[in-house]
Amino acid sequence: MKKIILVVVLLSFALPLQAQRHPKEEACFEKLRNGEAKGLRGICEHVITPDFVNDELSYITRFKKAAGVLPEDSEEEVNRKIRQVWSEYEDCLTCDTIAFSLRGGSILKAAHVSGNATFYRTVIKWGVNLNRIDPVDGKTVLDFFRDELNKNPPGIEFYRVYYNVLKEHGAKHASEILTK
Structure with a gap:
């Protein structure tokens, strides 16, 4: 009986939090649900734990589909x-998963969870913006990697x-961007 009560209490706290979204998050959710880039919904999971689809990493397939890439x-x-x-x-390419501690942080930061080096090489090849300052922490991906290096994690060489x-490839710290 105590376990059931505990579950009910926990759910009563979790459900309202899950239902509340920041207006910007809600706009992104709607954009991905109804826009041409539906394939980007859930992109975070494909970056953190990529699968192969037709001999290609699933996040690459999803980006190609969203971009209308032709053979x-x-x-x-x-x-x-x-x-x-x-x-x-870009504002919608964020992660809200238990695997990534920065709720709503950029997928550029979330890819570190699985040490997805291929993802970083791919986005560099694509030439995407590496200097987005995340509203959730006020930091760029370069700031994030610096902070991870300072923690001395087990995979420190990956971060370095x-x-x-x-x-x-042009990534900057938020302080470099904001002082311009």
């Missing part, structure tokens, strides 16, 4: 189309390598 498109055209969709939906790779 005959050149690699340059594919990258341009994906970059355009990324730019249009991708901090440097992202920086080489």
Whole structure:
């Protein structure tokens, strides 16, 4: 009986919190549900735990679909189309999953959960914006990697390598962006 009461109490707290969304989150949810980029719904799960779909990582397949990529498109055209969709939906490319501690943080940050190095190489190839300042923490992906390095996590080499790779490809700290 105590277990049932505990579950009911926990649900009474969790359900209202889950139903409440920030207006910007709600706008993104609607945009993805009703827009051309429906394939980007749930993209976070595909970044954190990618599957293979037709010999391609699932998040790549989803971005290509959302971008309207055609089989005959050149690699340059594919990258341009994906970059355009990324730019249009950037505020919606966030993660709200138990696997990622920063609720509503960018998928650029969430990919670290699984050490998804391929994701970072892919987004660099696409040429997406690496300098979005997340409203949830006021930091860029470069700030995030710096902070993770300072914690000395078990996978510190991963953070060091991708901090440097992202920086080489134009990623900046929020302080560098905000002082301009």
